[in-house]
Amino acid sequence: MTTIDQTPGNLTALLPSVMKFLDREPALLIDGRWQPARSGETFVSRNPANGSTLAKIASGDAEDVDLAVKAARRAFKSGPWSRTKSSDRAQMLWKLADLITEHADELAQLETLDQGKPLNVSRGADIPGSAETFRYMAGWATKLTGKTIQVGAPGDFHSYTQLEPVGVVGQIVPWNFPLAMAAWKLAPALAAGCTVVLKPAENTPLTALRLGELIQEAGFPDGVVNIVTGFGDTAGAAIAQHPDIDKVAFTGSTGVGKSIVRAAIGNLKRVSLELGGKNPSIVMEDADLVAAIPGLIQGSFANSGQVCTAPSRIFVHGSVFEDVLAGLSDGARALKVGPGLSPGSQMGPVISERQLVSITEHIEGGVTAGAKVTAGGGRLGTEGYFVAPTVVSNVSNEMPIAREEIFGPVVVLSPFREIDDVLHMANDTQYGLTAQIWTQNVSNAHRMATRIDAGSIWVNGKSMDIALPFGGFKQSGWGQEKGVEGVEMYTRSKTVVVAL
Ligand code: NAP
Ligand code: MG
Numbered sequence: 001m002t003t004i005d006q007t008p009g010n011l012t013a014l015l016p017s018v019m020k021f022l023d024r025e026p027a028l029l030i031d032g033r034w035q036p037a038r039s040g041e042t043f044v045s046r047n048p049a050n051g052s053t054l055a056k057i058a059s060g061d062a063e064d065v066d067l068a069v070k071a072a073r074r075a076f077k078s079g080p081w082s083r084t085k086s087s088d089r090a091q092m093l094w095k096l097a098d099l100i101t102e103h104a105d106e107l108a109q110l111e112t113l114d115q116g117k118p119l120n121v122s123r124g125a126d127i128p129g130s131a132e133t134f135r136y137m138a139g140w141a142t143k144l145t146g147k148t149i150q151v152g153a154p155g156d157f158h159s160y161t162q163l164e165p166v167g168v169v170g171q172i173v174p175w176n177f178p179l180a181m182a183a184w185k186l187a188p189a190l191a192a193g194c195t196v197v198l199k200p201a202e203n204t205p206l207t208a209l210r211l212g213e214l215i216q217e218a219g220f221p222d223g224v225v226n227i228v229t230g231f232g233d234t235a236g237a238a239i240a241q242h243p244d245i246d247k248v249a250f251t252g253s254t255g256v257g258k259s260i261v262r263a264a265i266g267n268l269k270r271v272s273l274e275l276g277g278k279n280p281s282i283v284m285e286d287a288d289l290v291a292a293i294p295g296l297i298q299g300s301f302a303n304s305g306q307v308c309t310a311p312s313r314i315f316v317h318g319s320v321f322e323d324v325l326a327g328l329s330d331g332a333r334a335l336k337v338g339p340g341l342s343p344g345s346q347m348g349p350v351i352s353e354r355q356l357v358s359i360t361e362h363i364e365g366g367v368t369a370g371a372k373v374t375a376g377g378g379r380l381g382t383e384g385y386f387v388a389p390t391v392v393s394n395v396s397n398e399m400p401i402a403r404e405e406i407f408g409p410v411v412v413l414s415p416f417r418e419i420d421d422v423l424h425m426a427n428d429t430q431y432g433l434t435a436q437i438w439t440q441n442v443s444n445a446h447r448m449a450t451r452i453d454a455g456s457i458w459v460n461g462k463s464m465d466i467a468l469p470f471g472g473f474k475q476s477g478w479g480q481e482k483g484v485e486g487v488e489m490y491t492r493s494k495t496v497v498v499a500l
Pocket of ligand 1: 114260276
């Protein structure tokens with residue numbers, strides 16, 4: 001039985017800059033000024049490793065969002081941003097990436113404290129990945145082009161399209177990759193020339209706030225990026241329905257995504273959505289299990305399974321089912337679970353008590369319905385929000401544990417015999433975000449990739465590189481982030497026709 005070691009002496013010591021940041025006055029970034037919420041209200045952000053209060057955060061609401069939108073509109077229409085050249089935008093984005101790199105240790109500690117993930121993951125993946133997002137999108141700022149179009153109708157015309165920034169953008173992000181998600185949102189919008197009102201998740205506002213300070217240091221003019229911390233149903237809802245926001249970009253649950261679509265109707269603002277998933281992973285008879293099993297363990301339990309792309313439904317060919325089940329269960333039991341600041345931790349806590357309860361209820365519901373737990377199965381310890389890496393078999397595709405997104409360290413395994421059957425089960429879901437195929441048969445891999453309804457298909461391994469367009473089918477979302485698609489979604493195309 002794993003025990004959670006929270007001995008303070010065994011945890012990485014906090015940097016002085018981190019302690020200072022945690023003590024700052026709660027404030028929102030509006031029009032280049034850090035200011036309290038108009039209401040004066042605050043809330044706290046907690047450390048999920050022990051439930052303690054980390055910092056006081058300003059609780060923005062509709063009034064603050066409105067001020068932020070006004071600042072963003074001014075900056076977009078008449079401020080220096082409206083006259084900024086694409087090459088200047090690129091330089092600012094690159095400078096911001098350099099500042100993130102310079103402050104990587106500090107940002108990594110803030111991320112781990114606030115979100116829970118192991119420090120080596122924050123430091124090795126989340127923070128450098130965020131810097132890379134800004135660098136990649138800096139490149140697109142100078143490379144957006146329209147096209148010239150020949151007119152076939154009678155007459156002599158010169159016609160072309162031009163890409164323009166879409167305007168003031170509202171961005172709402174979740175708590176699983178706080179800085180990386182903020183970067184995915186901000187970088188393309190700024191590269192395209194938009195101005196932004198960003199709302200971080202109430203559970204994890206710290207790195208977005210520190211990013212706000214770095215944005216100022218990088219030289220972005222006042223009002224270009226506004227950061228309003230607060231709750232989803234107040235600050236978030238105010239962004240979704242604001243009549244002077246031109247586009248809202250959201251990452252989060254499918255349920256909230258639908259409420260954003262409804263709220264956006266008022267001014268028909270554009271909406272892009274990155275939503276949930278219940279991603280099938282198919283292990284064929286000829287899969288290289290030496291690669292597949294560690295790949296599935298990493299995919300299922302990284303970030304405590306709180307990953308929208310996690311391979312949470314694993315279908316294994318009957319001939320190798322017992323091997324894969326045993327390999328995954330052994331791997332799950334071997335993972336060292338502990339506080340993110342403990343140097344040996346491979347998996348941290350889940351984000352909150354609410355999430356802990358929801359995950360353990362899903363597991364219990366599965367067991368009641370007849371599922372079999374072969375590793376983990378519930379909470380670890382009594383302090384903080386730790387859940388054991390859990391492997392479940394004996395499930396049918398109808399059980400809630402196999403259909404609902406759990407967003408925790410829980411995977412379900414089912415055997416199959418025929419390709420047609422497994423493709424049917426893989427597609428039998430409201431979601432369509434990602435899918436994995438493990439096989440050494442290249443022809444099968446391509447045929448199956450075509451037949452699976454998901455926005456990203458990973459064969460024999462995954463990559464989330466910033467250059468790869470990423471978005472969900474079905475109820476997993478609208479639009480694609482990353483790649484050139486990710487920046488074009490913050491532009492509008494205008495057709496200009498000149499009779500010569
Ligand atoms: P969530 O409840 O949908 O929250 C996401 C964000 O929306 C948070 O900032 C939240 O604010 C805000 N929000 C909540 N209610 C709102 C409302 N009525 N109007 C506007 N904004 C509102 O999701 P979560 O539970 O934090 O995150 C987990 C979900 O996100 C999972 O379903 C997961 O699959 C999905 N996700 C998807 C992707 C992807 O790329 N497709 C990536 C990561 C996560 P507060 O937190 O402050 O209340
Ligand atoms: Mg927190």
